Amino acid sequence: MLPRGLRWDDVRAFLAVAEVGSLRRAAVLLNLSPNTVRARVARLEEAVSHILLERWPDGARPTAAGMRVRDLAQRMRGAAIDLFSDEPRYELRRPGELxxxxxxxxxxxxxxxxxxxxxxxxPELTVSLMCDYDVQTERSDELDVGLLFRPPANPELMVSKLATMHFLPFASHDYVRRNGVPTSLDDLLNHRFIEQEAPGVRSDLxxxxxxxxxxxxxxxxRTNSSLALFWAVASGAGIAFMPTYVMGVTRKLVPIALxxxxxxxxxxxxxxxxxxxxxxxxxxxxLRELFDPAIYPWFRNExxxxxxxxPAMRSEGNVVQLFEPMIGDAI
Known part of the structure; x- marks a missing residue:
């Protein structure tokens, strides 16, 4: 039995918002109106005496209390499914390998x-990291856990929002010394631009x-590789749009004010x-630790x-120090 005042429909509504990061998307997922979802979340917050979601113009994310409730709710959902499911125990895609x-x-x-x-x-498992140039196609048939820049189309998958990635134009200090910086979008045409072209990458922007x-x-x-893009920009070849977290792993790039x-x-x-x-x-x-917006501000919704x-924010997670052995002189 659920505690007094706690309804599973309210928990389910909150969990949907927490997982997809948007009240409106959760409403579509649950086939409810946004107002109904909002009311159910508010009722759950009243029942547990905690604010569970931080609201932003572009979405919502769980508070610290919300993360605890989200984790509990996911376990509740899993237990409920187990109770009524005849599915066999999950086996990793490859034995002995995650x-x-x-x-x-x-x-x-x-x-x-x-x-x-x-x-x-x-330690009993091999961890396999499968990197792909395609940022939009889910591969649940070959992966145990996948990351994508959009919710997978397969409605049967368990999906949750992990982070928000913000992109700005960047150049190297060397490029700026030699060429200056563009002062407007029109002036950008007087500079050199490095483009990434790959499935799911919005080259049309x-x-x-x-x-x-x-x-x-x-x-x-032009390249289909984000690493090639990084090295081209770091070596002073031109300007490119890159995620702002690059400033947390390198000291060689500078954001361009456009x-x-x-x-x-x-x-x-x-x-x-x-x-x-x-x-x-x-x-x-x-994954949640690696993309925790409280530690890494470049992954926040805002x-x-x-x-x-x-320096304090960059060193809080020891990010630059973590990457120094990998990218050496580039930082």
Missing amino acids: RIGASEAIGSGWLTPRLLDLQQRM LNQLVGSERPPGFLPI PAQFKFELYYYYHPAARTSDPVLKTIAW FVHPSEFG
Whole structure:
């Protein structure tokens, strides 16, 4: 029996908002009106005597109390499914191996330095990180846990929002010394721009900013690799849009002050049969630590300019120190 005043429908509404990061998206998922979802969340907050969600113009995220309730609610949901399900126990995609899928940028640039920490939490397993240039296609048939920049289309998957990625134009200090910085979007055409072209990457946004007619030499390099993009910019080849978290891993890049800023939501997903799998649950807990907006401000819903990161904020998670062995002189 649930405690007095606590209704499962309210818990379910809150859990949907907490997992997708948006009241409106949760309403669509639950086939309810946004007002009904809002009322149920408010009723749950009253029942537990805590504010569970922080509301922002672009969505919502759990508070510290909300994270605790979310985790409990997910376990409640898993237990309820187990009670009425005849599904066999979840088996990892490959015996003895935990498989994680992510984009090349996130996999190589953010997850890799901490993979050993995850592996040490389950020393009996091999942790396989599968990086992909395609940032929009889910691969639940070959992965135990996957990361995507949009909710997977498969309605049977367990999905939760993990972070918000903010993008700004960046250049190297060397490029700025040699070429200066563009003072407007029109002036950007007088500079050199590095473009990434890959499945799911919004290359069309460049056309919206500067148009499709560009002077010779404007686009000296195009690549499908985010790592190649990083090295091209770090070596002074040009300007490119990059996630603001690069300022947490390198000292060589500088954000360019242009009226252009983008953001994308990052989600994790896993098979519903894995909701009680110890390796999968440990992986999800590890991911939440790595993308905790309280520690890493570049993953918050609201935009935090890199100039506000500061030495204290950058060192809070020892991010630069963590990446120094990997990128050496580039930082």
